[in-house]
Amino acid sequence: MDAMQTLRSRTGSALRCAALGLLLAGCSTTSHVMIGKARAPIPAAQVTLYMEPPPKYEQIALVDASSEGSLQFGDQAKLDAALARLKAEAAKLGANGVLFQGSGDKPGAVIGTGGSNVSFGSNSAVGIGIGLSNQLMHKVVHGTAIYVSDPAPPAPAPAMPPATTP
Numbered sequence: 001m002d003a004m005q006t007l008r009s010r011t012g013s014a015l016r017c018a019a020l021g022l023l024l025a026g027c028s029t030t031s032h033v034m035i036g037k038a039r040a041p042i043p044a045a046q047v048t049l050y051m052e053p054p055p056k057y058e059q060i061a062l063v064d065a066s067s068e069g070s071l072q073f074g075d076q077a078k079l080d081a082a083l084a085r086l087k088a089e090a091a092k093l094g095a096n097g098v099l100f101q102g103s104g105d106k107p108g109a110v111i112g113t114g115g116s117n118v119s120f121g122s123n124s125a126v127g128i129g130i131g132l133s134n135q136l137m138h139k140v141v142h143g144t145a146i147y148v149s150d151p152a153p154p155a156p157a158p159a160m161p162p163a164t165t166p
Contacts, residue, residue, distance in 0.1 A: 029065060029066050029067075029068050029069060029070075029085055030063070030064065030065045030066075030085050030086070030088070030089040031063070031064050031065075031089075032061040032062060032063045032064070032089055032093065032145065033061060033062045034060070034061045034093075035059050035060070035061055035062060035144075036058055036059045036060045036061065037058075037060065038060060038061070038093045038094055039060070039093070039094025039095070039147060040094050041091060041092050041093070041094055042091050042094060042095075042096060043091060044084070044087045044088040044090075044091040046091065046096055047087040047088075047090050047091050047095060047096055047097060047098060048096065048097045048098075048148070048151065049083065049086075049087065049097075049098050049100055049143075050097050050098065050099045050100065050146070050148075051100055053099055054097065054146075054148045054151065054152070055150075056148065056149050056150055057097065057099075057146040057147060057148045057149065058146060058147045058149070059144055059145075059146055060090070060093050060094065060095045060144075060145040060146060060147055061090075061093050061095070061144070061145040062142070062143075062144055062145075063086055063089045063090055063093075063098065063142070063143050063144070063145045064086075064140065064141070064142050064143075065082050065083070065085035065086040065088075065089055065140070065141050066082055066085070066106055066138045066139065066140045066141075067079070067081040067082040067085075067138045067139040067140075068106070068138040070082075075139065078137075078138065078139040079103060079139045079141070081139070082103070082138075082139045082140060082141045083141055086098055086141050086143055089145070090143070090145035093145050094147065095145035095146055095147055096146075096147055096148055096151065097145075097146045097147070097148045097151070098143040098144065098145055098146065099143055099144040099146050100141070100142075100143050101142040101143045101144060102141070102142050103139060103140065103141045103142070104139075104140050105137050105138070105139065105140070106137070106138045106139070106140045114129060114130060116128065116129030116130075117129075
């Protein structure tokens, strides 16, 4: 490999590493708009996801989150990552619940790769190249961060019927 090819190879590697770093850093994956009063932060594990409004609650904020930058594959894994971020954002605001509003897909970055080869002869040059690309999709979720003043205890697991012997 001559000096020019080495320089091109190192420059290409550096550009690919920089692009990957920008892709992983991404943009903010959560946001909120205050519509009530924030409370002291709590652990995200204490935040409950509600599909229906509980009997008594206070609205704190509209919250959004995405799976962008989570390096998850598959729709369910991306949705789980986005929901975990949604609960974490609500927990920062002191909400002990999130009233789920919906989910969707968001187009992300396009990942591409390519390769080429050039051959020079005494009277000619031949080049060939190939490239591939794929657009990444992210899951986005929306909800309302809420404070439930009297949360119901978790429902007990159903009792298993006694085993019968023949």
